Amino acid sequence: DQQVKQNSPSLSVQEGRISILNCDYTNSMFDYFLWYKKYPAEGPTFLISISSIKDKNEDGRFTVFLNKSAKHLSLHIVPSQPGDSAVYFCAASGTGFQKLVFGTGTRLLVSP
Amino acid sequence: EAQVTQNPRYLITVTGKKLTVTCSQNMNHEYMSWYRQDPGLGLRQIYYSMNVEVTDKGDVPEGYKVSRKEKRNFPLILESPSPNQTSLYFCASSLIGRPSKGSRYGYTFGSGTRLTVV
Secondary structure (H helix, E strand, C coil): CCCEECCCCEEEEECCCCEEEEEEECCCCEEEEEEEEECCCCCCEEEEEEECCCCEEEECCEEEEEECCCCEEEEEECCCCHHHCEEEEEEEEECCCCCCEECCCEEEEEEC | CCCEEEECCEEEECCCCCEEEEEEECCCCCEEEEEEEECCCEEEEEEEEEECCEEEECCCCCCCEECCCCCCECCEEECCCCHHHCEEEEEEEECCCCCCCCCCCCCEECCCEEEEEC
């Protein structure tokens, strides 16, 4: 049972344009969401997070949006850069969860 | 430098030959966890530990063992590896297992161990 889903395995975007990565979740007990970025041959690294008491959080070029009623979050990268090419995982946590539950990942390719 | 160190980075072994993947963190984190990454399945938790001598199963614990005798170390043990355990393994640590509202808690991951069982 995949509680956190990233339905797009891959996304290609041109440099300078916006990248939008999507994530859906099914468990209403989740109250904290994170995005991780993973380069080949490296472990995932924390990128940005959002609490369920907010609907938006920005950090430089990265913005995460949360739509609780739709159980949907998205990561916007503006402008996209070739160095953003990586696999992006969304993750969720909540009451009773002693762990992060990860999605399947989306591979982003930003071409010059 | 704050980090999680896994060893080895790459390992090829044969079915049934016991192996241990080591994990060490230098951040004094209470929580440590093992994940495996497989194509189309994302990161799935194998085992986790809330503190020394406290471990519990994650989502896919079959075929694995762990121990937490010291706060900094959390080895993953495969007593009798099988080909379906061929995967990319990540150790992670955190101050607490569950990020709190309003905080930026997340996990710090190691660089990964690519295990092939033939």
